[in-house]
Amino acid sequence: MPLKGTIVVNENLCKACELCVVACPQHVISLNKEIITPRGYHPAHLAEEGCTGCGTCALVCPEAAITVYREKRLIQGQEA
Amino acid sequence: MVAMDLSEMEVVYQHPHALVDMYTHFCPGCTHGVAHRLVAEVLDEMALSERTIGVASVGCSVFSYNYLNIDFVQAPHGRAPAMATGVKRVLPDHIVMTYQGDGDMISIGAGEIVAAAGRGENITVIFINNANYGMTGGQMAPTTLPGMKTSSSPNGRDVEQAGYPILACELLSTQQGASYIARRSLHDPKNIRMAKKAIRLAFETQVRGLGFSMVELLSTCPTNWHMTPVKAVKWLEEKMIPYYPLGDYKVHPTISELKV
Amino acid sequence: MARELWKGNEAFAEAAVRAGLQAYFGYPITPQTEALEYLSARMPELGRAFLQAESELGAINMVYGAACTGARVMTSTSSPGTSLMMEGLSYIAATEVPMVLVDVVRGGPGLGTIQPSQGDYNQIVHGGGHGDYHCIVLAPSTVQEAVDQVYEIFDLAEKYRSIGVILLDGTIGQMIEPAEMPPMREIRKEIPEWAVRGGTGSNKRVLTSVHLVPEDMEVLDLRLIKKWQEVEKNEVRFTEYYMDDAKIAVVGFGTAGRIALSAVRTARALGIPVGLIRPISLSPFPYQAIKEAAAQVDHILVVEMNSGMMLEDVMKVVKDSTNVEFYGRMGGIMPFPDEILSEIQRIASGTTPSDIHPRDRWLKRMESVVDF
Numbered sequence: 172m173p174l175k176g177t178i179v180v181n182e183n184l185c186k187a188c189e190l191c192v193v194a195c196p197q198h199v200i201s202l203n204k205e206i207i208t209p210r211g212y213h214p215a216h217l218a219e220e221g222c223t224g225c226g227t228c229a230l231v232c233p234e235a236a237i238t239v240y241r242e243k244r245l246i247q248g249q250e251a
Numbered sequence: 252m253v254a255m256d257l258s259e260m261e262v263v264y265q266h267p268h269a270l271v272d273m274y275t276h277f278c279p280g281c282t283h284g285v286a287h288r289l290v291a292e293v294l295d296e297m298a299l300s301e302r303t304i305g306v307a308s309v310g311c312s313v314f315s316y317n318y319l320n321i322d323f324v325q326a327p328h329g330r331a332p333a334m335a336t337g338v339k340r341v342l343p344d345h346i347v348m349t350y351q352g353d354g355d356m357i358s359i360g361a362g363e364i365v366a367a368a369g370r371g372e373n374i375t376v377i378f379i380n381n382a383n384y385g386m387t388g389g390q391m392a393p394t395t396l397p398g399m400k401t402s403s404s405p406n407g408r409d410v411e412q413a414g415y416p417i418l419a420c421e422l423l424s425t426q427q428g429a430s431y432i433a434r435r436s437l438h439d440p441k442n443i444r445m446a447k448k449a450i451r452l453a454f455e456t457q458v459r460g461l462g463f464s465m466v467e468l469l470s471t472c473p474t475n476w477h478m479t480p481v482k483a484v485k486w487l488e489e490k491m492i493p494y495y496p497l498g499d500y501k502v503h504p505t506i507s508e509l510k511v
Numbered sequence: 512m513a514r515e516l517w518k519g520n521e522a523f524a525e526a527a528v529r530a531g532l533q534a535y536f537g538y539p540i541t542p543q544t545e546a547l548e549y550l551s552a553r554m555p556e557l558g559r560a561f562l563q564a565e566s567e568l569g570a571i572n573m574v575y576g577a578a579c580t581g582a583r584v585m586t587s588t589s590s591p592g593t594s595l596m597m598e599g600l601s602y603i604a605a606t607e608v609p610m611v612l613v614d615v616v617r618g619g620p621g622l623g624t625i626q627p628s629q630g631d632y633n634q635i636v637h638g639g640g641h642g643d644y645h646c647i648v649l650a651p652s653t654v655q656e657a658v659d660q661v662y663e664i665f666d667l668a669e670k671y672r673s674i675g676v677i678l679l680d681g682t683i684g685q686m687i688e689p690a691e692m693p694p695m696r697e698i699r700k701e702i703p704e705w706a707v708r709g710g711t712g713s714n715k716r717v718l719t720s721v722h723l724v725p726e727d728m729e730v731l732d733l734r735l736i737k738k739w740q741e742v743e744k745n746e747v748r749f750t751e752y753y754m755d756d757a758k759i760a761v762v763g764f765g766t767a768g769r770i771a772l773s774a775v776r777t778a779r780a781l782g783i784p785v786g787l788i789r790p791i792s793l794s795p796f797p798y799q800a801i802k803e804a805a806a807q808v809d810h811i812l813v814v815e816m817n818s819g820m821m822l823e824d825v826m827k828v829v830k831d832s833t834n835v836e837f838y839g840r841m842g843g844i845m846p847f848p849d850e851i852l853s854e855i856q857r858i859a860s861g862t863t864p865s866d867i868h869p870r871d872r873w874l875k876r877m878e879s880v881v882d883f
Contacts, residue, residue, distance in 0.1 A: 176263065177255045184272075188280030188473075188480040194440055212279070229264035230440045233277065233284025235291075240260035269711070302709040306576070307719070316717045322707040324579040325719035327602050330572035333564065337576025337584070338707070340560040341534050345709055363572070366565030 176224020176241040180215050184236035187212035191228035191237065197221040200228055267291035269300045271320050276311075280480020282437040282470040283311055286379055287318050289447045290350070293454055294321065303346040306335040308360075310352035311385040319350075329360025332367035335374045346457055348375040353394040354384045357417045361393075364423065364465075371428025371462035375453045378419060378465055381472040382491060389475025393417040396494055401475070416494065420467050424500035431456040431464035432501040436492060438469070438484040445497075451511050452502075461503045469495055514689040519654045520545035522690050523613055523677065524587070526658040528553055530665045531696045533582040534560035536573035541625040542681040543589045543615035559698075567592040571599030571612075578608035579718045581706030583665055583699065587613035589681070590631050591622060593639075600674060601640025605720035605731065607705075609668035612646075613661065613677045615684035618843035626843025627681030629765060632820035635676050636794045643732050645739045646674040647746060648794040652769040655690040656791075657683050662693045671742055672705075678793060680766040680816065682845065739795075748791035749800050753779055757786030759858055760804045762825055763814040764790045766845060771814045774851035783859045793821070798828045805829040810858045812836045814851055816844075819870045826869075834862060837869040 178200070185208070192200050192215060201218040208214055215228075215237075224241025266272055270291035277283050294300045300321050307316045309328035316323030326334040331349035339347040356364050356378050367374065383401050384390040390403040394416050398407040424432040431453050435446035446468055453464035469491050471483035478486060517525070524546040527535070535554055537547040547563065554561035560577070564570035570586050577584040588596060593614045603610055614635060618628035633639070636648055647667050651657040660677055668675035702708055707716050722728040752772055754760065763771040768789035775787045788804055790797050805811060811833055813822040819837045829835055838854045840846045865872060877883075 175255070177257070177260070179257070181266075181272075184274060186279035190280055190480055190484065193481050210274075224260075224263050226264040227440045230443050231285070233280060233282055233288075234275065235266045235270055235284070235288045237264065238262065238266065239264040240255070240257055241263045243259070243261050300709075300711045304580075304707050304709060313721060316719060320711045320715060322710050322715055323717045323719070324576060324707055325606075325717070325721055326572060326575070327598050330568060330575075330599070333569040333572035334576035334579075336562065336564075336569075337534070337536065337573035337578070338580055339576075340536075340562055340573070341577045341580045341582040341584075342708070362565055363569055366569060 173223045174242045174244065176222040176239065178217050178222060178228060178240070179238045181236040182206070182208050182214040184234040185212060185214040186234060187214060188233065190231045190233065191215050194227050194231040196225060196227060197223060267295050269294040269320050271318050273318065275318055276314055278474040280471065280473045280483060283379060285437045285443060286377060286468050286470065287315065289443070289450050290377060291319060292447060293451045296451070297454055297458070299346050299454065302344070303348065304338050304342070306331045306338065306347065306349040308349060308351040308355040310355050312350050312352045312355065312379060313386070315350040329355050329358070330363055331355070331360065332363040332372065332374065332376065336367060336372050339372065339374055346375070346454065348377060350377045351379070352385065353378070353380045353382070354392045357419045358393040361417070365426070368423045368426040368429045368463045368465070371430070373457055373460055373462055375457045376465040377450065378467045379470045380419070380467050380495065381470040383472055383475050385472045385475055389472070396490060418495070420500040423465055426463070428463050429465070429501050430462040430503035431506055433499045434467040434469070434495060434497050436469040436487060436497055438471070438487045448511060452506050452509065455509055455511065456503060456506055459505060461505060512692050512694070514691045516687055517654055517690045518545060518687045519657055519679065519684040520615065521549040522654050523657045523661045523679065524549040524553065525692060526661040527585050527611070528557065529693050529695045530662045531583050531698050532559065532585055533698060534577040534584045535586065536562050536564050536570040536577070537586050538564050538567050538570050538588065538592060540589045540592045542617055542627070542684050543587050546587045546613065567595035568599070571596040574610050575599055575603050575608070578603060578610045579606070579707050581703040585611040585613065587615065589615045589617045590619050590628070593631055593634060597634065597640040600646070601642055601644060602720045604640070604644035604646070604674055605642065606718050607672040608718060609672050609675070611661070611664055611668055611675045613679055615679045615681055617681045618841065624843035625681070627766060627816065627845060628841065628843055629680055629767060629816040629820070630841070631678060632793065632817055635678055636796070644735055645742070645794055646676045647671065647742060647792070648676045648678050649748070649791055650678045650765040650793050651683055652765050652789065654683060654686060654688045658690050658692065667746060671738060673742070678765065682766040743795040746792055747795050747797050747799070749797040750789050750791060752787040754786035754788065754804065757784050758808050759783065759785040759810045759812060759855060760808045761785060761787045761812045761814055761851070761855065762790070762801065763787070764793060764821065767814045767816050770846055770848055771851050773848035774855060777848065777852050778855045783855060785855050785859070796824050801825055802828040805833040808833065810834045810836060812838060812854055812858060813869070814846065815839045817841060819873070822869060834864055835869045836862070837873045839873065
């Protein structure tokens, strides 16, 4: 089972270019039409479950607006 | 979306320290931002920020001094390699980088860049090739593709009249003083990873005192190309890469053996 | 230290070394090249930075970069090279980093001649580069003065975070005469507070000339002018000869001033009450000295190796009650003392006041001397 991940988008930096939306291998990022930032953008957000924390969105983000988190990987013999 | 307890998770990616946490003047989807981020990540990984001096240029690249969290000087149009030379010759133990666009580096600054490469000046040049003059509104640059429409080549670049694009990597790699010359692209995740590795190797070249290093980054300019950012990366892949082949144009043997 | 025979270009280069020069960037151009050649051996011998740049554009921007680190840095060139450096000078002035330029002036415009001239007065004293800025400009008339002024101007440039220029007529660069070298100073160890050195966060320093917000740019412009007022107050230099009872004042700088002194001495021997004012700081210009002289004398004769560039500055402060005359030679030709003496004699024998500009009257007189 793939690890679970999530992203936090800095809405002050995001310019809604959609590069992360297209790049996401899980197709779980979209622009959040519910929000308009002070600069007038619908920022990107994690819209659906399925994020694996792969970091691809952050890799293509020109604004360094995305922080990526992932479940800690369990190493054999160690407690969770 | 289900809320997750972030404190229980590991951070896979976060804003690099060497990149100032601020809103940039770049247009949405402009890959200048990716280039800045990659430079910052490399500075962080190599712990170079405290001894690096950047040289900003003229064009959309001008505000790199605001975005990268290192000391900066700002050069006249095209003169960044000369200014970097002045800094480096006085502070040889410091790391000196220029961040230049295509109009800056290979049009008005062609003399300075060729001379710096020829001298084997121990500096690192990050060269953004987006095939036009972005800051002034998308005029024809030395890198504009044949037939490409810009605000100063409205019928497409006519090579009979305006000549052919200048191939910076091909040109500079012929210089004996150049130790690391590579062309990468910022259009997709795989290529962005490869671009970062090239930037790392360019700085490794300088740290080792091996001479001139330059990474050309094919970059998008969605606004002046009149495309969405998503279309722009596709256009880059389909149109620019065939003209500007990606790859290593010159790699010093010490660097080619390096694992990063 | 003993007086030795020095060629002007090598002398000022050595003076710069002794002033603690840390880096030199230059490009060959006659009649300045000996300075570059001299430093190409001297600087590495002392473990200091020397680089022959790819062009004057390269050289001035290498200077710009080095200056941003707080190093004592200099370049030297000659007029066409100075024209190329104008862009860099404007940027450097806006960034307020100190540097020194020695401009060994030759005749222009264009590629011109390699013979001495004072044709760079306007491009150096009145800007040349874009925007509102001023350079501190000193003009020597002997090799010794060139040595002393180069030695001193680094301190001035640093005091005001400004550009210091030595406007050296080609004559002085090429001339060999006795000069005494000043003592060798230690290289400065401390880094100025504003200089880049590598730093992040609150220690990050940015040296730039870009201020896209007009209000910010205006603040810089105003501050530069205010700083210049201080320079004008403190750094005016000139020297006077035989001015106590003079009724005619000759005004000339550099070589023209030196030649004029010979003419003034001869004229004095002939009983003509003539003196000489030789501006040493061309910028800030000794307006007050000229003004005071104008109140004392009946005639002012401006002598230059150009078409009267300083003449305009003299005329700014001279009232109509004082007659102003001009004599110049151009294109690399230096006036003989006799030529200036003839002018003094002509004036002393009585000239009719005229509304015609002194330059126009001179040009008319030149028609009988040169066919043009």
